Amino acid sequence: MQKPFTQLGQRQNLIRQFTPNWFTVSMGTGVVALIVSEFPILKSFTWSFGTTLWCLNIALFVLFTVLYGLRWVFYPHEAKQIFQHPMMSLFLGTIPMALATILNGCLKYGQPIYGDIAVHVAKSLWYVDVLLALLVAWGVPFVMYQRQQHSLSNMTAVWLLPIVACEVAASSGGLLLGHLPTDGHAVAILLASYVLWGISVLPAFAILTILMLRLVLHKLPEKELAVSSWLALGPIGTGALALLILGQQAPTVLVSIDLVEMGQLFQYAGIFGSLILLGFGLWWLGIAVMTTLHHAKQELPFNLGWWGLTFPLGVYTLAILNLAQQLNLAFLYAVGYAFAAILLILWCLVASKTAHGFYQGHLFFSPCLKAYLEQH
Template sequence: MQSMTAVEKQRSIGSIQFLPVNLFASVMGISGLSLAWREANKLLGTSTVIADICGILAIAIFIVLGISYLVKWVMYPQKVKNEFIHPVMGNFFGTITIAILLLSSVIGSYSQATGQAIWVIGTVLALVLGFVFVARLLNGNYNPENMVPALLVPVVGTLDISVAGGQMPFPWAREINLLSLAIGGVVALVYFTLILSRLIHHAPMPAGLMPSMIIMIAPFEVGFLGYTNFEQRVDSFASVLFYFGLFLFLVLFFKVFKKTIPFGASWWGVSFPMAALSNAALKYALYTDAWPLTVIAVIVLALLSIVLLVLFVRTLNILFNGKLLKG
């Protein structure tokens, strides 16, 4: 009787073989929200309680997703292989490395040694993944229709090395951060141009991929955070990165947030770019000490918090009604 109940429950929730790798973007977004609320403490004097709660939640989700995806890999290796070699979905494996790098910053707030160890792991994985995906793209015969914003995810992973590692005490950390900025900055610029060309000259992307358009702001806002963390200052170049990312977000916001776009795991693709924008806005407002920038930072942080709360609730809803893990 119990076994039949377990089978019925599995059928109602779905199968782990259909667990999408892009769900790791939820860890990115919630980690980014934690870091944003910690930055808000510096600018606005807000409590760090929300940052702590979001950090714990991000760690818990990563552990659950990590174990679940390892089980999927063991039980359904072909499914994982197909996902990895897919020209679009494969790019979301970068969400795992970015999640690790962001968690290094979250955990580093409580234990520097643990945060540093996690950063080293995330750095190695991000560089390896960046190499693999750039090399794969250069094999040729790439379908222009697959030149979508998700292509930026592994590249943003290399930029995040300097975001999380700007203050690392290792003697070699400076050169690794420079390497990550060089790879992420140049490749992101090339990819961004190719993606713009595809969006302008080809058919619109499928509805399921529309939320990922927000990823296009990530190279600029993550670039801002990585560059300023490395240089320990905000200069005109950093300001250009921040303002263009903000402008692009306003353009894309009205294209992405529509009721006509169905909800699914792909919606988590909006979380981390918005979190990067929020962190960048808070940092820039702290630097300029001008009330208009402070207002922008507060608005973006509030919007990010609301969006992630809605995404979290709706994801739980489709998980328990069987739509998330349904083939």
């Protein structure tokens, strides 16, 4: 049997080779934790399972944060090379998105267990998440413009990662409002969340437009990046989810400043807008499935990019379930549960392959470090 981490030469290279795309593991696990307890059967089991996954996700996030922090402490010059790399720098957006799944879990699982302390923790984490999301949303695109070399033929849906974090924070803001008193602070969070939605969704749609042009002119991505096609579902599903959650909270929050009619308008707009976005997402989902099946004729090499099968589908599923809850439509619930079952299967597949790759050590590889060493 192959010994763990032999490909790395020494165990300390685990830190040297650690990259932020590992936070996609936390994103995927976190969204499954939020969904699994929504199943209408075996509620006590699914709730316990969801709580366990949430705790596991916290442990994963802490582990990844420590490893990545140690890389900056012990290998700062090499760690800085991420800003030169046209692909790996995009994964900095996964850090605030992974954090968002944890604070959402605080509200869903932590509050029933620990009470109001979990809400206070979630509120603090939300502010941290917003700050990180904004820094990434501004910083990574600027670095792309300033330092990196990109071409249309090499573009993938990974470009979306630094942009989507703000709308994920917007969704979390809406969930947080359901646990806060309806005062001026809540109004500020509501309006700020809509601003975060605009910061994210509109640039994401611009990227999706360019991505469609890239696919027409330069055909499908290589098989190593086939799963990246699923990432297009992320900003669409999260955008719909944020509109639904914020719209649901708007009437209650805005009544405190005598704008209840505006709140109702936001709620109706959220339902209408989410229907349109879910339709757009369904189209992209079909493209992603066909792209994956096309490359699956040959063996698809496993890499951490396979986690792109989880979080985008997860937020899309959450949007469907939230819409079903607001409209109280049984057939929408059925569709949502079907997507949730598929998501759970995909998570089991990807998680098992990741655990094996973690043990063997071959998933620890820093492309930006390799490019730096080749130049020197």
